[in-house]
Amino acid sequence: MLKIKNIAIFASGSGSNAENIIKYYKNNKVGTVKIVLCNVANAYVLTRASNLGIPSMSFSKVDFYKSNKIIDKLLSEEIDLIVLAGFLWLVPKNIIKSYENKIINIHPALLPNYGGKGMYGDNVHKAVIADGKKESGITIHYVNEEYDDGNIIFQAKCEISDEDTPATLAQKVHALEYEYFPKVIESVIMRL
Numbered sequence: 001m002l003k004i005k006n007i008a009i010f011a012s013g014s015g016s017n018a019e020n021i022i023k024y025y026k027n028n029k030v031g032t033v034k035i036v037l038c039n040v041a042n043a044y045v046l047t048r049a050s051n052l053g054i055p056s057m058s059f060s061k062v063d064f065y066k067s068n069k070i071i072d073k074l075l076s077e078e079i080d081l082i083v084l085a086g087f088l089w090l091v092p093k094n095i096i097k098s099y100e101n102k103i104i105n106i107h108p109a110l111l112p113n114y115g116g117k118g119m120y121g122d123n124v125h126k127a128v129i130a131d132g133k134k135e136s137g138i139t140i141h142y143v144n145e146e147y148d149d150g151n152i153i154f155q156a157k158c159e160i161s162d163e164d165t166p167a168t169l170a171q172k173v174h175a176l177e178y179e180y181f182p183k184v185i186e187s188v189i190m191r192l
């Protein structure tokens, strides 16, 4: 019997993906969500974690970039895989090094297009629609020291109709995220 892998989720906002992943990994044989880490003290993801009985921790920029607080927490919780789900800060070198190929992110567009600094949330969907694109989607990728730049693990597409707005495109993208992100995490865990 393989040891169940411990997942840490990093999030900055609402956390609907975090909630979906937590629910998927309750009573799952390969992984479990051990903790939610958040850089915004009043983010709704913290309420979701607490409602679901998952411990959480919020942290400051100084904690993240100028101390060992977060890496120490990850190691003491025996975290095997880090999942970024709507997390807006670049991950510092010390964490990338300790978790090489063990940090994954979801991006709400088809990378390598519409990624990079500032390309998050509605900014992404607005840019895709402004360019008149006929499709968008999700990209799940490994995380390195650049924004949205690591090797791609998985992509899924959705169509964009003439009636779509950034808000309706966001809904289509979220639906893909909910469907695929937990399963792709599982496939990454199997390869750990």
Ligand code: GRF
Pocket: 011, 013, 014, 015, 016, 017, 018, 085, 086, 087, 106, 107, 108, 120, 121, 173, 174, 177
């Ligand atoms: C998702 O669209 C994700 O792809 C992006 O940020 C959004 C987070 O949404 N990185 P939520 O906080 O999970 O609801």
